[in-house]
Amino acid sequence: MRERLVADLPGVWAGPDVVLAPHIPHRTMQHLAEAASYWLLLAGAEAEGADHARRRIIEALTALAEQQDDATGLFVVGDNVLSPPDSSFTINGLGRLALVLRAADATGPYWDDVGARIRGILAAVAGALRAGGVHTPNHRWEIASALTRSWAVLGDDTLRDRAEQWLAEGLDVQADGLYSERSPNYAVHVSNPSLTVMAQLLARPGFLEIVHRNLHVHSILTGADGNVCTLQSRRQDQGHDFPLAAFEPGYRVAAHAFGCAECLAMAERGAALGGGDPVELAADLLSGHIDDQPAGSAPPIPGGWTDLDASELAVHRAGDGMLVVRAASDVAAVGRVCSGTNHEPSMVAYAAGALRVAGARLSRRFFGLGPFRASSIERDGDTVTLRETATAGYYQPLPPDRHSANGVYPLEFEGRFAARMAFSERSSNDLSLDTRIDVTRLADGLRMSIATSGPAVPLCLELALGAAPVAVDGAVEIVEPGLWEVRGDAFLTVADEQWVLEPSVADLVGDGFYEPGEEVRYMAGSDASAGPRIRLAWRSGQALDVRLRRLDA
Secondary structure: OHHHHHHHOHHHHOOOOOOOOOOOOHHHHHHHHHHHHHHHHHHOOOOOOHHHHHHHHHHHHHHHHHOEOOOOOOEOOOOOOOOHHHHHHHHHHHHHHHHHHHHOOOOOHHHHHHHHHHHHHHHHHHHHHHHOOOOOHHHHHHHHHHHHHHHHHHOOHHHHHHHHHHHOOOOOEOOOOOEOOOOHHHHHHHHHHHHHHHHHHOOOHHHHHHHHHHHHHHHHOEOOOOEEOOOOOOOOOOOOOEEHHHHHHHHHHHHHHHOOHHHHHHHHHHHHOOOOOHHHHHHHHHHOOOOOOOOOOOOOOOOEEEEEHHHOEEEEEEOOEEEEEEOOOHHHHHOOOOOOOOOOOOOEEEEEOOEEEEEEEEEEOOOOOOOOOOOEEEEEOOEEEEEEEEEEEEEOOOOHHHOOOOOOOOEEEOOOOEEEOOHHHOOEEEEEEEEEEEEEEEOOEEEEEEEEEOOOOEEEEEEEEOOOOEEEEEEEEEEEOOEEEEEEEEEEEEOOEEEEEEEOOOOOEOOOOOOOOHHHHOOOOOOOOOOOEEEEEEEOOOOEEEEEEEOOO
16 A cells, blocks of 8 residues: 555646646645645655655645635635635645644654644634534534544644534434435545544544445445446436545545455455545555555445435345436425435436446426426335326416505415416416336346326436447437437347347337426526437326346346
8 A cells, every 4th residue: 555655646746737826726735735745754755756745745835824814714715715614625634634744753843844834724714614604414524524633733622612513413324324415425525534533533433333334335336337326316426427436545444443344345446446535545544544455355245135215225236237226306305406406317227237227217298397206215026116296287366365456476486487476375276297117127137117197298218328339229210329219129239248128018109308397498408318328208198118138148
Protein backbone atom coordinates (compact mmCIF):
# COMPACT_ATOMS: atom_id res chain seq x y z
CA MET A 1 0.00 0.00 0.00
CA ARG A 2 2.79 2.42 0.90
CA GLU A 3 4.51 1.97 -2.46
CA ARG A 4 1.23 2.33 -4.30
CA LEU A 5 0.41 5.60 -2.55
CA VAL A 6 3.87 7.06 -3.07
CA ALA A 7 3.30 6.44 -6.78
CA ASP A 8 -0.31 7.70 -6.88
CA LEU A 9 -0.23 10.83 -4.69
CA PRO A 10 1.91 12.98 -7.03
CA GLY A 11 -0.90 12.79 -9.54
CA VAL A 12 -2.93 14.87 -7.09
CA TRP A 13 -0.34 17.47 -6.07
CA ALA A 14 2.31 17.50 -8.82
CA GLY A 15 0.55 16.46 -12.02
CA PRO A 16 0.91 18.54 -15.21
CA ASP A 17 -2.67 19.78 -14.88
CA VAL A 18 -2.40 20.80 -11.23
CA VAL A 19 -2.54 24.55 -10.79
CA LEU A 20 -2.95 26.95 -7.89
CA ALA A 21 -4.98 30.05 -8.64
CA PRO A 22 -7.49 32.28 -6.79
CA HIS A 23 -10.44 30.77 -8.67
CA ILE A 24 -9.57 27.15 -7.80
CA PRO A 25 -12.25 25.75 -5.41
CA HIS A 26 -11.14 25.46 -1.80
CA ARG A 27 -11.82 21.72 -1.67
CA THR A 28 -9.38 21.15 -4.54
CA MET A 29 -6.64 23.08 -2.76
CA GLN A 30 -7.28 21.26 0.53
CA HIS A 31 -6.98 17.96 -1.34
CA LEU A 32 -3.71 19.13 -2.86
CA ALA A 33 -2.28 20.18 0.51
CA GLU A 34 -3.15 16.82 2.02
CA ALA A 35 -1.77 14.86 -0.93
CA ALA A 36 1.58 16.63 -0.87
CA SER A 37 1.84 16.28 2.92
CA TYR A 38 1.07 12.57 2.94
CA TRP A 39 3.44 11.92 0.05
CA LEU A 40 6.19 13.73 1.92
CA LEU A 41 5.55 11.68 5.05
CA LEU A 42 5.49 8.39 3.12
CA ALA A 43 8.33 9.08 0.67
CA GLY A 44 10.64 10.71 3.21
CA ALA A 45 12.14 14.16 3.65
CA GLU A 46 15.05 13.37 1.33
CA ALA A 47 12.98 12.01 -1.56
CA GLU A 48 13.33 13.61 -4.98
CA GLY A 49 10.67 16.30 -5.22
CA ALA A 50 10.47 16.87 -1.47
CA ASP A 51 11.24 20.59 -1.75
CA HIS A 52 8.55 20.94 -4.42
CA ALA A 53 6.05 19.21 -2.12
CA ARG A 54 6.94 21.53 0.77
CA ARG A 55 6.34 24.60 -1.39
CA ARG A 56 3.05 23.22 -2.66
CA ILE A 57 1.74 22.63 0.85
CA ILE A 58 2.48 26.20 1.94
CA GLU A 59 1.11 27.66 -1.29
CA ALA A 60 -2.14 25.72 -0.93
CA LEU A 61 -2.61 26.64 2.74
CA THR A 62 -1.87 30.30 1.97
CA ALA A 63 -4.44 30.30 -0.84
CA LEU A 64 -7.03 28.66 1.44
CA ALA A 65 -6.56 31.32 4.11
CA GLU A 66 -6.96 34.02 1.45
CA GLN A 67 -10.25 32.49 0.32
CA GLN A 68 -11.81 32.81 3.77
CA ASP A 69 -14.43 35.46 4.28
CA ASP A 70 -13.16 38.13 6.67
CA ALA A 71 -16.30 38.13 8.79
CA THR A 72 -17.11 34.41 9.01
CA GLY A 73 -14.04 32.46 7.91
CA LEU A 74 -16.24 30.53 5.45
CA PHE A 75 -14.84 29.96 1.98
CA VAL A 76 -15.99 32.23 -0.83
CA VAL A 77 -14.90 30.19 -3.86
CA GLY A 78 -16.72 26.97 -4.67
CA ASP A 79 -20.17 25.51 -5.34
CA ASN A 80 -22.07 27.39 -2.63
CA VAL A 81 -20.79 30.72 -1.37
CA LEU A 82 -20.38 31.09 2.39
CA SER A 83 -21.80 27.62 2.97
CA PRO A 84 -21.16 26.01 6.37
CA PRO A 85 -21.63 22.47 4.94
CA ASP A 86 -19.44 23.10 1.88
CA SER A 87 -16.77 24.71 4.03
CA SER A 88 -16.99 21.69 6.33
CA PHE A 89 -15.67 19.41 3.58
CA THR A 90 -12.47 21.45 3.44
CA ILE A 91 -12.26 21.81 7.22
CA ASN A 92 -12.65 18.05 7.55
CA GLY A 93 -9.69 17.59 5.23
CA LEU A 94 -7.52 20.13 7.04
CA GLY A 95 -8.51 18.74 10.44
CA ARG A 96 -7.63 15.27 9.19
CA LEU A 97 -4.23 16.56 8.04
CA ALA A 98 -3.53 18.12 11.44
CA LEU A 99 -4.42 14.87 13.20
CA VAL A 100 -2.33 12.79 10.80
CA LEU A 101 0.67 15.04 11.49
CA ARG A 102 0.07 14.46 15.18
CA ALA A 103 -0.23 10.68 14.75
CA ALA A 104 2.89 10.58 12.56
CA ASP A 105 4.80 12.71 15.09
CA ALA A 106 5.69 15.18 12.32
CA THR A 107 7.68 17.87 14.14
CA GLY A 108 10.30 20.48 13.41
CA PRO A 109 10.10 24.07 12.15
CA TYR A 110 8.49 23.21 8.82
CA TRP A 111 5.72 20.97 10.15
CA ASP A 112 5.18 23.32 13.08
CA ASP A 113 4.51 26.09 10.56
CA VAL A 114 2.10 23.84 8.61
CA GLY A 115 0.26 22.98 11.81
CA ALA A 116 -0.01 26.63 12.83
CA ARG A 117 -1.45 27.57 9.44
CA ILE A 118 -4.06 24.81 9.67
CA ARG A 119 -5.05 25.85 13.19
CA GLY A 120 -5.40 29.44 12.01
CA ILE A 121 -7.81 28.43 9.22
CA LEU A 122 -9.81 26.20 11.57
CA ALA A 123 -10.01 28.87 14.26
CA ALA A 124 -11.18 31.52 11.80
CA VAL A 125 -14.17 29.45 10.67
CA ALA A 126 -14.99 27.68 13.94
CA GLY A 127 -17.63 30.20 15.00
CA ALA A 128 -19.46 29.97 11.67
CA LEU A 129 -19.48 26.17 11.78
CA ARG A 130 -20.68 26.24 15.37
CA ALA A 131 -23.59 28.49 14.40
CA GLY A 132 -24.17 27.30 10.83
CA GLY A 133 -27.06 25.35 9.34
CA VAL A 134 -27.56 22.68 6.68
CA HIS A 135 -30.03 21.78 3.95
CA THR A 136 -29.59 18.05 3.24
CA PRO A 137 -29.58 15.02 5.55
CA ASN A 138 -25.91 14.14 5.02
CA HIS A 139 -24.79 17.73 5.72
CA ARG A 140 -25.54 17.14 9.41
CA TRP A 141 -22.86 14.47 9.63
CA GLU A 142 -20.36 16.40 7.49
CA ILE A 143 -20.63 19.50 9.67
CA ALA A 144 -20.67 17.41 12.86
CA SER A 145 -17.48 15.61 11.85
CA ALA A 146 -15.84 18.94 10.90
CA LEU A 147 -16.76 20.29 14.32
CA THR A 148 -15.40 17.12 15.94
CA ARG A 149 -12.09 17.29 14.11
CA SER A 150 -11.80 21.02 14.88
CA TRP A 151 -12.43 20.26 18.56
CA ALA A 152 -9.73 17.59 18.47
CA VAL A 153 -7.25 20.06 16.95
CA LEU A 154 -8.20 23.28 18.77
CA GLY A 155 -9.43 21.89 22.09
CA ASP A 156 -12.57 24.09 22.09
CA ASP A 157 -15.27 22.05 23.85
CA THR A 158 -18.08 24.22 22.41
CA LEU A 159 -17.31 22.70 19.01
CA ARG A 160 -17.84 19.19 20.33
CA ASP A 161 -21.03 20.34 22.06
CA ARG A 162 -22.40 21.61 18.73
CA ALA A 163 -21.49 18.30 17.04
CA GLU A 164 -23.37 16.46 19.78
CA GLN A 165 -26.37 18.71 19.16
CA TRP A 166 -26.52 17.51 15.53
CA LEU A 167 -25.99 13.89 16.56
CA ALA A 168 -28.84 14.13 19.08
CA GLU A 169 -31.27 14.21 16.12
CA GLY A 170 -30.48 10.54 15.52
CA LEU A 171 -28.64 9.03 12.60
CA ASP A 172 -30.72 8.59 9.46
CA VAL A 173 -29.76 4.98 8.90
CA GLN A 174 -32.67 2.87 7.66
CA ALA A 175 -33.62 -0.59 8.90
CA ASP A 176 -32.08 -2.11 5.77
CA GLY A 177 -28.66 -0.51 6.39
CA LEU A 178 -28.80 2.32 3.84
CA TYR A 179 -29.07 5.97 4.84
CA SER A 180 -32.24 7.94 4.16
CA GLU A 181 -30.82 9.39 0.94
CA ARG A 182 -29.99 5.82 -0.19
CA SER A 183 -27.17 7.21 -2.31
CA PRO A 184 -23.89 5.36 -2.88
CA ASN A 185 -22.23 8.70 -3.67
CA TYR A 186 -23.19 10.34 -0.38
CA ALA A 187 -22.58 7.17 1.61
CA VAL A 188 -19.02 6.85 0.35
CA HIS A 189 -18.09 10.55 0.39
CA VAL A 190 -20.05 11.91 3.37
CA SER A 191 -22.02 9.70 5.74
CA ASN A 192 -19.63 6.76 6.08
CA PRO A 193 -16.40 8.77 6.49
CA SER A 194 -18.10 11.25 8.81
CA LEU A 195 -19.47 8.54 11.10
CA THR A 196 -16.10 6.75 11.01
CA VAL A 197 -14.32 9.90 12.20
CA MET A 198 -16.79 10.46 15.01
CA ALA A 199 -16.62 6.79 16.01
CA GLN A 200 -12.87 7.23 16.45
CA LEU A 201 -12.73 10.68 18.07
CA LEU A 202 -15.92 10.57 20.16
CA ALA A 203 -15.53 6.92 21.23
CA ARG A 204 -18.77 5.88 19.53
CA PRO A 205 -18.05 2.33 18.30
CA GLY A 206 -21.69 1.92 17.32
CA PHE A 207 -21.16 4.43 14.52
CA LEU A 208 -18.51 2.21 12.95
CA GLU A 209 -20.86 -0.77 13.18
CA ILE A 210 -23.42 1.23 11.19
CA VAL A 211 -20.79 1.97 8.55
CA HIS A 212 -19.81 -1.69 8.44
CA ARG A 213 -23.40 -2.77 7.83
CA ASN A 214 -23.83 -0.11 5.15
CA LEU A 215 -20.75 -1.41 3.34
CA HIS A 216 -22.13 -4.95 3.33
CA VAL A 217 -25.39 -3.75 1.80
CA HIS A 218 -23.43 -1.99 -0.93
CA SER A 219 -21.57 -5.24 -1.55
CA ILE A 220 -24.91 -6.86 -2.33
CA LEU A 221 -25.77 -3.94 -4.63
CA THR A 222 -22.52 -4.22 -6.62
CA GLY A 223 -22.76 -5.93 -9.99
CA ALA A 224 -20.23 -8.05 -11.82
CA ASP A 225 -19.26 -4.98 -13.86
CA GLY A 226 -17.99 -3.22 -10.74
CA ASN A 227 -20.82 -0.69 -10.59
CA VAL A 228 -23.03 -0.12 -7.56
CA CYS A 229 -26.79 -0.02 -8.14
CA THR A 230 -28.26 3.49 -7.84
CA LEU A 231 -31.92 2.81 -8.65
CA GLN A 232 -32.79 3.42 -5.00
CA SER A 233 -30.96 6.74 -4.68
CA ARG A 234 -32.64 10.03 -3.85
CA ARG A 235 -29.71 12.12 -5.03
CA GLN A 236 -27.82 13.08 -8.19
CA ASP A 237 -26.32 9.65 -8.73
CA GLN A 238 -29.66 7.99 -9.50
CA GLY A 239 -29.79 6.77 -13.07
CA HIS A 240 -25.98 6.74 -13.37
CA ASP A 241 -23.34 4.11 -12.77
CA PHE A 242 -21.41 4.50 -9.52
CA PRO A 243 -17.99 2.82 -9.25
CA LEU A 244 -17.20 0.34 -6.52
CA ALA A 245 -13.61 1.65 -6.50
CA ALA A 246 -14.71 4.73 -4.55
CA PHE A 247 -15.63 2.47 -1.59
CA GLU A 248 -12.10 1.06 -1.24
CA PRO A 249 -10.96 3.23 1.73
CA GLY A 250 -14.12 2.49 3.71
CA TYR A 251 -13.84 -1.23 3.11
CA ARG A 252 -10.20 -1.17 4.24
CA VAL A 253 -11.05 0.65 7.49
CA ALA A 254 -13.83 -1.86 8.22
CA ALA A 255 -11.56 -4.79 7.36
CA HIS A 256 -8.99 -3.46 9.86
CA ALA A 257 -11.52 -2.67 12.59
CA PHE A 258 -13.58 -5.86 12.39
CA GLY A 259 -11.20 -8.35 10.81
CA CYS A 260 -13.78 -8.68 8.04
CA ALA A 261 -12.65 -10.89 5.16
CA GLU A 262 -15.56 -9.77 2.95
CA CYS A 263 -14.65 -6.08 3.37
CA LEU A 264 -11.00 -6.85 2.61
CA ALA A 265 -11.97 -8.73 -0.54
CA MET A 266 -14.24 -5.87 -1.65
CA ALA A 267 -11.41 -3.41 -0.98
CA GLU A 268 -9.06 -5.46 -3.15
CA ARG A 269 -11.71 -5.64 -5.87
CA GLY A 270 -12.11 -1.86 -5.71
CA ALA A 271 -8.35 -1.43 -5.96
CA ALA A 272 -8.27 -3.66 -9.05
CA LEU A 273 -10.99 -1.51 -10.62
CA GLY A 274 -8.98 1.70 -10.30
CA GLY A 275 -8.84 2.27 -6.59
CA GLY A 276 -10.23 4.80 -4.17
CA ASP A 277 -9.02 8.27 -3.24
CA PRO A 278 -5.26 7.98 -2.54
CA VAL A 279 -5.45 10.95 -0.15
CA GLU A 280 -8.02 9.21 2.03
CA LEU A 281 -6.09 5.94 1.88
CA ALA A 282 -2.84 7.67 2.82
CA ALA A 283 -4.46 9.45 5.78
CA ASP A 284 -5.87 6.16 7.05
CA LEU A 285 -2.56 4.35 6.60
CA LEU A 286 -0.56 7.04 8.40
CA SER A 287 -3.13 7.13 11.21
CA GLY A 288 -3.03 3.37 11.68
CA HIS A 289 -6.67 2.85 10.64
CA ILE A 290 -5.82 0.50 7.76
CA ASP A 291 -3.16 -2.15 7.24
CA ASP A 292 -0.80 -2.73 4.37
CA GLN A 293 -2.62 -6.01 3.81
CA PRO A 294 -2.22 -8.58 1.06
CA ALA A 295 -5.19 -9.65 -1.01
CA GLY A 296 -7.44 -11.94 0.97
CA SER A 297 -9.97 -14.56 0.03
CA ALA A 298 -13.51 -14.16 1.29
CA PRO A 299 -16.81 -15.97 1.17
CA PRO A 300 -18.84 -14.98 -1.89
CA ILE A 301 -21.57 -12.39 -1.54
CA PRO A 302 -24.70 -14.29 -0.47
CA GLY A 303 -26.80 -15.52 -3.38
CA GLY A 304 -30.57 -15.59 -3.61
CA TRP A 305 -32.95 -12.79 -2.65
CA THR A 306 -32.28 -9.83 -0.39
CA ASP A 307 -35.23 -7.57 0.45
CA LEU A 308 -34.25 -3.99 1.28
CA ASP A 309 -37.73 -2.95 2.30
CA ALA A 310 -36.97 0.57 3.50
CA SER A 311 -35.30 1.32 0.16
CA GLU A 312 -38.11 -0.37 -1.81
CA LEU A 313 -35.71 -2.85 -3.42
CA ALA A 314 -35.69 -6.58 -4.03
CA VAL A 315 -32.30 -7.89 -5.16
CA HIS A 316 -31.46 -11.35 -6.47
CA ARG A 317 -27.89 -12.52 -7.01
CA ALA A 318 -26.76 -15.74 -8.68
CA GLY A 319 -23.09 -15.94 -9.59
CA ASP A 320 -22.37 -12.93 -11.80
CA GLY A 321 -26.08 -12.43 -12.50
CA MET A 322 -28.12 -9.79 -10.74
CA LEU A 323 -31.79 -8.73 -10.79
CA VAL A 324 -32.99 -5.56 -9.07
CA VAL A 325 -36.69 -4.70 -8.84
CA ARG A 326 -37.71 -1.47 -7.18
CA ALA A 327 -40.61 0.77 -6.29
CA ALA A 328 -40.36 4.56 -6.31
CA SER A 329 -43.05 6.05 -4.10
CA ASP A 330 -41.36 9.41 -3.47
CA VAL A 331 -42.91 11.28 -6.41
CA ALA A 332 -46.43 10.31 -5.38
CA ALA A 333 -45.67 11.18 -1.75
CA VAL A 334 -44.52 14.73 -2.47
CA GLY A 335 -46.62 15.28 -5.60
CA ARG A 336 -43.80 16.23 -7.94
CA VAL A 337 -40.41 15.41 -9.41
CA CYS A 338 -37.76 17.31 -7.49
CA SER A 339 -34.26 17.11 -6.10
CA GLY A 340 -34.10 14.87 -3.05
CA THR A 341 -36.72 12.40 -4.27
CA ASN A 342 -36.20 8.98 -5.80
CA HIS A 343 -37.75 9.91 -9.15
CA GLU A 344 -35.77 7.84 -11.68
CA PRO A 345 -38.47 5.79 -13.45
CA SER A 346 -36.55 2.56 -14.17
CA MET A 347 -38.21 -0.26 -12.24
CA VAL A 348 -36.02 -3.22 -13.20
CA ALA A 349 -32.32 -3.73 -13.82
CA TYR A 350 -31.06 -7.14 -14.94
CA ALA A 351 -27.68 -8.62 -15.75
CA ALA A 352 -26.94 -12.19 -16.80
CA GLY A 353 -24.09 -13.47 -18.88
CA ALA A 354 -23.13 -10.79 -21.38
CA LEU A 355 -26.60 -9.18 -21.38
CA ARG A 356 -27.37 -6.14 -19.32
CA VAL A 357 -30.79 -4.48 -19.13
CA ALA A 358 -29.83 -1.16 -17.56
CA GLY A 359 -33.46 -0.22 -16.94
CA ALA A 360 -37.04 -1.17 -17.76
CA ARG A 361 -39.58 1.66 -17.89
CA LEU A 362 -43.29 1.86 -18.53
CA SER A 363 -44.66 5.01 -20.14
CA ARG A 364 -48.31 5.95 -20.54
CA ARG A 365 -50.21 8.90 -21.90
CA PHE A 366 -52.37 9.67 -18.90
CA PHE A 367 -52.83 13.33 -17.98
CA GLY A 368 -49.11 14.04 -18.37
CA LEU A 369 -48.39 12.34 -15.02
CA GLY A 370 -45.23 10.74 -16.33
CA PRO A 371 -44.02 7.15 -16.33
CA PHE A 372 -45.02 4.36 -13.97
CA ARG A 373 -43.46 4.68 -10.53
CA ALA A 374 -44.60 1.95 -8.19
CA SER A 375 -45.94 2.97 -4.81
CA SER A 376 -45.60 -0.53 -3.35
CA ILE A 377 -43.41 -3.62 -3.74
CA GLU A 378 -44.06 -7.17 -2.54
CA ARG A 379 -42.12 -10.36 -3.17
CA ASP A 380 -43.53 -13.89 -3.18
CA GLY A 381 -40.84 -16.41 -4.03
CA ASP A 382 -39.26 -15.46 -7.36
CA THR A 383 -42.03 -12.99 -8.27
CA VAL A 384 -41.91 -9.33 -7.27
CA THR A 385 -45.15 -7.36 -7.61
CA LEU A 386 -45.22 -3.60 -8.18
CA ARG A 387 -48.40 -1.55 -7.94
CA GLU A 388 -49.40 2.03 -8.62
CA THR A 389 -52.58 4.06 -8.89
CA ALA A 390 -52.27 7.27 -10.88
CA THR A 391 -55.15 9.71 -10.45
CA ALA A 392 -56.18 12.95 -12.10
CA GLY A 393 -59.51 14.72 -12.24
CA TYR A 394 -61.82 17.39 -13.52
CA TYR A 395 -62.84 20.14 -11.09
CA GLN A 396 -66.36 21.27 -10.29
CA PRO A 397 -67.50 24.91 -9.81
CA LEU A 398 -66.73 26.58 -6.53
CA PRO A 399 -69.46 26.72 -3.91
CA PRO A 400 -71.34 30.06 -4.01
CA ASP A 401 -69.93 31.16 -0.66
CA ARG A 402 -66.40 30.88 -2.12
CA HIS A 403 -67.06 33.11 -5.14
CA SER A 404 -64.93 36.21 -5.58
CA ALA A 405 -66.47 39.30 -7.09
CA ASN A 406 -63.29 40.13 -9.03
CA GLY A 407 -62.58 36.54 -10.10
CA VAL A 408 -59.30 36.37 -8.18
CA TYR A 409 -58.60 33.11 -6.33
CA PRO A 410 -55.58 31.65 -4.54
CA LEU A 411 -52.72 30.34 -6.66
CA GLU A 412 -52.36 26.61 -6.01
CA PHE A 413 -50.49 23.66 -7.46
CA GLU A 414 -52.77 20.66 -7.90
CA GLY A 415 -50.24 18.02 -8.83
CA ARG A 416 -50.01 18.68 -12.58
CA PHE A 417 -50.16 22.44 -12.96
CA ALA A 418 -50.71 25.66 -11.05
CA ALA A 419 -53.46 28.20 -11.50
CA ARG A 420 -55.44 30.85 -9.61
CA MET A 421 -58.41 28.50 -9.19
CA ALA A 422 -58.44 27.56 -5.49
CA PHE A 423 -58.28 23.85 -6.39
CA SER A 424 -58.37 22.76 -2.74
CA GLU A 425 -61.83 24.29 -2.32
CA ARG A 426 -63.39 22.46 -5.29
CA SER A 427 -64.78 18.96 -5.58
CA SER A 428 -63.53 16.88 -8.47
CA ASN A 429 -64.38 13.92 -10.65
CA ASP A 430 -61.36 11.65 -10.54
CA LEU A 431 -60.07 9.18 -13.07
CA SER A 432 -57.61 6.51 -11.97
CA LEU A 433 -55.30 4.17 -13.81
CA ASP A 434 -54.34 1.12 -11.75
CA THR A 435 -51.21 -0.73 -12.85
CA ARG A 436 -49.81 -4.02 -11.62
CA ILE A 437 -46.46 -5.39 -12.80
CA ASP A 438 -45.22 -8.83 -11.85
CA VAL A 439 -41.48 -9.38 -12.37
CA THR A 440 -40.50 -13.04 -12.20
CA ARG A 441 -37.00 -14.44 -12.19
CA LEU A 442 -36.73 -17.49 -14.46
CA ALA A 443 -34.00 -20.09 -14.56
CA ASP A 444 -33.06 -18.88 -18.05
CA GLY A 445 -34.12 -15.24 -17.90
CA LEU A 446 -36.86 -12.87 -16.85
CA ARG A 447 -40.62 -12.45 -17.21
CA MET A 448 -42.65 -9.26 -16.88
CA SER A 449 -46.46 -9.23 -16.77
CA ILE A 450 -48.20 -5.86 -16.99
CA ALA A 451 -51.91 -5.35 -16.39
CA THR A 452 -53.93 -2.14 -16.03
CA SER A 453 -57.48 -1.16 -15.20
CA GLY A 454 -59.09 2.18 -15.89
CA PRO A 455 -59.34 4.33 -19.01
CA ALA A 456 -57.89 2.99 -22.26
CA VAL A 457 -54.55 4.74 -22.80
CA PRO A 458 -51.42 4.15 -24.88
CA LEU A 459 -48.66 2.23 -23.06
CA CYS A 460 -45.03 1.64 -23.96
CA LEU A 461 -42.51 -0.65 -22.26
CA GLU A 462 -38.89 0.27 -22.89
CA LEU A 463 -35.84 -1.87 -22.14
CA ALA A 464 -32.58 0.07 -22.10
CA LEU A 465 -29.69 -2.21 -22.99
CA GLY A 466 -26.18 -1.98 -21.59
CA ALA A 467 -23.10 -0.69 -23.32
CA ALA A 468 -22.05 -4.03 -24.87
CA PRO A 469 -22.81 -4.23 -28.63
CA VAL A 470 -26.21 -5.82 -29.23
CA ALA A 471 -27.59 -7.08 -32.55
CA VAL A 472 -31.39 -7.26 -32.77
CA ASP A 473 -33.45 -9.02 -35.44
CA GLY A 474 -36.72 -10.88 -35.80
CA ALA A 475 -40.10 -9.15 -35.74
CA VAL A 476 -38.68 -5.69 -35.12
CA GLU A 477 -38.56 -2.34 -36.87
CA ILE A 478 -35.51 -0.10 -36.65
CA VAL A 479 -36.78 3.35 -35.69
CA GLU A 480 -33.32 4.89 -35.53
CA PRO A 481 -29.84 3.50 -34.92
CA GLY A 482 -29.93 1.72 -31.58
CA LEU A 483 -33.73 1.86 -31.19
CA TRP A 484 -35.93 -1.09 -32.16
CA GLU A 485 -39.73 -1.41 -31.94
CA VAL A 486 -40.94 -4.94 -31.35
CA ARG A 487 -43.83 -6.49 -33.31
CA GLY A 488 -43.35 -10.09 -32.21
CA ASP A 489 -40.49 -12.32 -31.14
CA ALA A 490 -37.20 -10.42 -31.18
CA PHE A 491 -33.77 -12.05 -31.09
CA LEU A 492 -30.79 -10.43 -29.37
CA THR A 493 -27.17 -11.36 -29.89
CA VAL A 494 -24.72 -10.18 -27.23
CA ALA A 495 -21.13 -11.44 -27.52
CA ASP A 496 -21.66 -15.13 -28.31
CA GLU A 497 -25.00 -15.37 -26.50
CA GLN A 498 -28.45 -15.65 -28.03
CA TRP A 499 -31.48 -14.21 -26.26
CA VAL A 500 -35.13 -14.02 -27.30
CA LEU A 501 -37.76 -11.46 -26.26
CA GLU A 502 -41.23 -13.03 -26.48
CA PRO A 503 -44.25 -10.74 -26.04
CA SER A 504 -47.69 -12.32 -25.59
CA VAL A 505 -50.01 -9.50 -26.62
CA ALA A 506 -51.13 -9.74 -30.24
CA ASP A 507 -51.83 -6.08 -30.88
CA LEU A 508 -48.42 -4.43 -30.55
CA VAL A 509 -48.61 -1.09 -32.34
CA GLY A 510 -45.96 0.99 -34.05
CA ASP A 511 -46.32 4.09 -31.91
CA GLY A 512 -43.61 3.65 -29.31
CA PHE A 513 -42.87 6.66 -27.13
CA TYR A 514 -41.36 7.86 -23.90
CA GLU A 515 -43.39 10.36 -21.88
CA PRO A 516 -41.36 12.03 -19.09
CA GLY A 517 -44.37 13.87 -17.68
CA GLU A 518 -45.72 17.38 -17.98
CA GLU A 519 -43.57 19.02 -15.32
CA VAL A 520 -40.39 17.76 -17.00
CA ARG A 521 -41.52 18.30 -20.59
CA TYR A 522 -42.86 21.78 -19.80
CA MET A 523 -39.30 22.91 -19.06
CA ALA A 524 -38.12 21.38 -22.37
CA GLY A 525 -36.44 18.61 -20.42
CA SER A 526 -36.41 14.85 -20.51
CA ASP A 527 -35.00 11.96 -18.53
CA ALA A 528 -35.23 9.58 -21.47
CA SER A 529 -32.79 6.68 -21.66
CA ALA A 530 -29.80 7.00 -23.93
CA GLY A 531 -28.06 4.21 -25.80
CA PRO A 532 -29.54 1.09 -27.38
CA ARG A 533 -33.07 0.22 -26.35
CA ILE A 534 -36.07 -1.89 -27.30
CA ARG A 535 -39.66 -0.82 -26.88
CA LEU A 536 -43.07 -2.43 -27.10
CA ALA A 537 -46.20 -0.28 -27.53
CA TRP A 538 -49.82 -1.31 -26.99
CA ARG A 539 -53.02 0.00 -25.43
CA SER A 540 -54.28 -0.66 -21.95
CA GLY A 541 -57.15 -3.04 -21.57
CA GLN A 542 -55.06 -5.99 -22.66
CA ALA A 543 -52.32 -7.41 -20.49
CA LEU A 544 -48.76 -7.71 -21.74
CA ASP A 545 -46.69 -10.72 -20.80
CA VAL A 546 -43.11 -10.60 -22.05
CA ARG A 547 -40.31 -13.10 -21.51
CA LEU A 548 -36.61 -12.50 -21.98
CA ARG A 549 -34.82 -15.87 -22.26
CA ARG A 550 -31.32 -17.02 -23.03
CA LEU A 551 -31.56 -19.64 -25.76
CA ASP A 552 -28.20 -21.29 -25.20
CA ALA A 553 -28.43 -21.40 -21.41
